[in-house]
Amino acid sequence: MSFLSRNSLAVMRRSGVMRSTPRQVRFAHEEHHRPHLPFTYDKNKKAAFTAKFLAFTGIGFSVPFIATYYQLWKSGSLTAQ
Secondary structure (H helix, E strand, C coil): CCHHHHHHHHHHHHHCCCCCCCCCCCCCCCCCCCCCCCCCCCCCCHHHHHHHHHHHHHHHHHHHHHHHHHHHHHHCCCCCC
16 A cells, blocks of 8 residues: 555544444435426326426427527528528
């Protein structure tokens, strides 16, 4: 073992890096039942949920493409040659 590796191990032991991790605290994770989508999911209305989900994700996915098109149009790069 080289001098540098021995020295770095000693420093790590003194600083607490090499200490064992504390035991996991039980029941530390609380269950939060907050909605993660801006609309509700009703099992009886699957078609409505599908439409809302596709609109939500489709708009979010298309925003960068619309912004890119707008910037290219604004700069005049989209003119026909």
